Amino acid sequence: MSESPTLQLSLGPVLFYWTRERYAEFYRQAADWPVEIVTLGETVCSRRRDMKLDDWLGIGRELTQAGKQVVLASQTLIESEADLRDLRKLCDNGDFIVEANDQSALQRLSSARLPFIAGAALNLYNPATLGVMARVGMQRWQAPVEMSQQDLAQLIKDCHQAGVPQPCEVFAYGHLPLAWSSRCFTARRHQKPKDRCQFVCQQYPEGLMLRSQESRDVFTLNGIQTLSGACQDLRHELSVMADMGVSVARLSPRAEGMAEVVNAFNQARHGRLPSPSPLTLVDAETCDGYWYGQPGMDNTRTGAI
Template sequence: MLELTLGPVAFYWTRDRYADFYAQAGEWPIETVYLGETVCSRRRDMKLDDWRDIARSLTERGKRVVLSSQTLIESEADLRGLRKVCDNGDFMVEANDHSAVRLLADAGVPFVAGPAINLYNAAALGVMAKAGMQRWVMPVEMARDALANLLTARDAAGLDAPCEVFAYGHLPLAWSARCFTARRHGLPKDRCQFVCQQYPEGLPLCAQDAPDEVFTLNGIQTLSGACQDLRHEVPEMQRMGVAAARLSPRAEGMSEVVAAFDRARRGELAERDPLALTEVGCDGYWHGQAGMKRTALQATPT
């Protein structure tokens, strides 16, 4: 059966919100939980020991836990923090930057390759597998057909490299040295006053000529405006040989999302509504189209 994983929280929450969220997550039908700050090193409310405490609690509830590394490494201080994560000694690490890959490979420690590592072909998978990669997360903009071809090439090469697909949540698109949320408030990055904590699901960014959200600003990270939602693609993922579906946390309604994907992997999810003019989530990348595309079923005129 397809595994369900809970990705790292992309947004900056309060300590109490993290504690409440993961207390609930311990009861959800998910197998693996990714923990850690992957976006901005200035978000210091949660220390590594705090993440490890949550990790131990989840482990006691039968969850597999992976510590996720920061994606954009900008300073020696960032490297020191990265080394601590890679040297944690208890939990596998998701490498979201090649600095993490190098540290883990040199130490002979197995790891998960995150979506920002950008693995697009079997040769790259082979190199990473030799470095110690145990699993990889598909690049979020890769189309279903390209992934199917890559999985076929992986199997032909005899690589034991399970694939995880980013199946739900705001898609991580880009990282910058500048903080867009601070800029929105007229603040410099190094004196940001942590305003991104005011937006537990990011700051919506709309086009001037359309009401739809184009992007979601999350500090130095740019996310998709809408959430990708591939729950109806789960049967296809299973046929393709995808190992796991990643659900990226949101501040509200996450238990319902997990329950829906759990039903989908059991073949119990209701069909799409043929009368629906739009679908809530975007899925354009999966279908080889523009990422913000919503491949909704149109009602047939009578």
């Protein structure tokens, strides 16, 4: 496998609800990890208020001093005027570029002529849409998590032919974000109403597993968000990504073992993969089905972690 030094690694936003102390310790460690980009912010639930915008900005400045490119991510599901007020403050932060994860953020950023990152939840599937986004300030876009390698390669090729060369980012590791709802499934599991949830999701720093009757991990419940049961692991595909024109591979934070995950991906992007048995990153099922145009929960690599 040839080296692919132009492929950057990004650390996505923490999708789960942690304590302030856990966030602080996690990002203190991340400052020394071999990732070029770090995305910060609460993208799931507005009731998770332990971290304020000023807290994220403070962490962002520290990471910038450590040589990281910092991005602030917007909430994916906007449900109230209070959410919109917080979104306006985020978009107008004045320090860091914003990842737009819904149309409200996109409208705010494009109207203000501010550059932005297009999140995967915007569902960008064709060069015409990406061209419109580029004209209103898009600097990078994330492929939808269910898009196959074959379809993405064709889309990147079509974008270049259409004169839309903005960098593409692929979700390469972690529980795949699949859906958002106005209902909180974690609160319901504890028989609590959403507006009096007592923040029970903080009891699950890697989400609440939902298993089938066959005891297979099907989904991970994370408050109002539904994630895949298994972690997507595409580190064996990094050289393919680089060859097809992907610029950034995103790693979604986990509560344990994340330094090991980052180091394994850093080795992989330089062509150093364990053989014949894959390196065990963390104790979790993995999947890669979407990448190969198959059901997302499939794991196509025999013996993969």
